[in-house]
Amino acid sequence: MSADYGKFRDNLISLEQFNPEIHQHYLEEMEKMFTQEITGVRKFGWWARDLFLFLVGLVLMSSAIFDQPISLPIAGRWLWGLSGAFTLGIALLGMRLAWKKKIDLRNDSKFIALVGSSGMTVVAFSIMFAAFIMRDLQNMTTMVPIALLAIIIGILIGLDNRVQQGELNTREKLLEIEYRLAALDERLQSGKGGKN
Amino acid sequence: MALWERRLFYYLRRLADDEQEAWDILQQTWLKVIKGIPSIREPKLFKAWLYSIARRTAADRIRELITENNHRREEPGLEELADQNNGPEDFENASLVHYGLGKLPLEQREILTLFFLEEFSLSEIAGILRLPEGTVKSRLHRARAALRTVLEREGGAR
Numbered sequence: 001m002s003a004d005y006g007k008f009r010d011n012l013i014s015l016e017q018f019n020p021e022i023h024q025h026y027l028e029e030m031e032k033m034f035t036q037e038i039t040g041v042r043k044f045g046w047w048a049r050d051l052f053l054f055l056v057g058l059v060l061m062s063s064a065i066f067d068q069p070i071s072l073p074i075a076g077r078w079l080w081g082l083s084g085a086f087t088l089g090i091a092l093l094g095m096r097l098a099w100k101k102k103i104d105l106r107n108d109s110k111f112i113a114l115v116g117s118s119g120m121t122v123v124a125f126s127i128m129f130a131a132f133i134m135r136d137l138q139n140m141t142t143m144v145p146i147a148l149l150a151i152i153i154g155i156l157i158g159l160d161n162r163v164q165q166g167e168l169n170t171r172e173k174l175l176e177i178e179y180r181l182a183a184l185d186e187r188l189q190s191g192k193g194g195k196n
Numbered sequence: 197m198a199l200w201e202r203r204l205f206y207y208l209r210r211l212a213d214d215e216q217e218a219w220d221i222l223q224q225t226w227l228k229v230i231k232g233i234p235s236i237r238e239p240k241l242f243k244a245w246l247y248s249i250a251r252r253t254a255a256d257r258i259r260e261l262i263t264e265n266n267h268r269r270e271e272p273g274l275e276e277l278a279d280q281n282n283g284p285e286d287f288e289n290a291s292l293v294h295y296g297l298g299k300l301p302l303e304q305r306e307i308l309t310l311f312f313l314e315e316f317s318l319s320e321i322a323g324i325l326r327l328p329e330g331t332v333k334s335r336l337h338r339a340r341a342a343l344r345t346v347l348e349r350e351g352g353a354r
Contacts (some may be wrong), residue, residue, distance in 0.1 A: 011290035
């Protein structure tokens with residue numbers, strides 16, 4: 001595209017003036033369309049999940065730093081500690097959104113689903129790996145359920161995202177139906193003419 | 197979004213009866229675009245895809261857009277169109293073009309807007325309007341001639 005053409009187009013576009021109030025309304029509607037409030041039971045669920053994850057993260061990190069699994073080699077211990085830090089990160093991310101009381105369906109929910117489910121899978125495998133290399137039956141009986149729990153949390157985070165995306169689909173369908181009905185109504189009331 | 201907002205709004209405003217309707221269609225368009233973006237495999241097709249979504253969304257609300265595609269008119273032979281200018285260079289004054297577009301019927305207004313706004317090729321416009329390329333070529337030719345007539349008439353009157 002030539003510079004002259006770009007300038008021509010920019011001039012053309014700048015000639016289309018719009019009412020700032022209607023534009024502001026459009027921006028607000030856009031914001032609303034992609035935002036979901038976290039209220040009621042859902043809000044409680046979010047806080048419970050994130051507080052739980054926060055505690056799990058703290059426990060994993062403190063155990064990696066201060067006490068067991070003392071029999072772990074240094075690499076395993078690092079992995080253990082990083083799993084804790086990752087869990088803490090996911091918890092803090094969730095808490096931030098719960099505090100804001102709303103999710104941006106375009107970005108936040110996909111990001112949480114991606115980080116949450118993949119992160120919890122990494123945590124689960126790290127714990128299982130640590131348990132395996134320790135070869136300590138007593139520790140394994142504690143760590144394997146923790147790993148399974150991490151997998152379940154990861155699945156729940158992914159499912160939550162699917163529900164949100166489903167809601168977005170439903171909202172789109174409802175909008176479509178609404179618009180079609182409005183257009184039909186308009187057509188029934190009068191023969192519609194073209195623009196100026 | 198901000199990058200495309202004004203361009204799409206300009207296009208939709210040429211189709212819609214009023215400003216509010218154009219913003220509503222744009223809002224609905226974004227919803228579809230955001231959900232459909234993962235299905236885009238060729239980034240260079242994005243622009244035409246974006247406009248075709250906007251067009252389809254507008255067609256849900258603007259009856260004329262659906263009916264005009266069903267109109268069958270006698271199209272001029274392609275050889276008649278051979279001398280047409282392929283660029284917007286012969287319409288240099290954006291203010292005049294903007295004014296002239298408002299004087300044209302919807303069918304011509306739309307095809308010229310696509311042409312001036314994005315310099316779409318015939319095949320891209322054909323894809324957006326879901327029309328054969330030959331039809332697009334003849335419509336574009338007629339639309340340019342109509343715009344030229346409007347501008348000459350207005351120029352003479354001033």
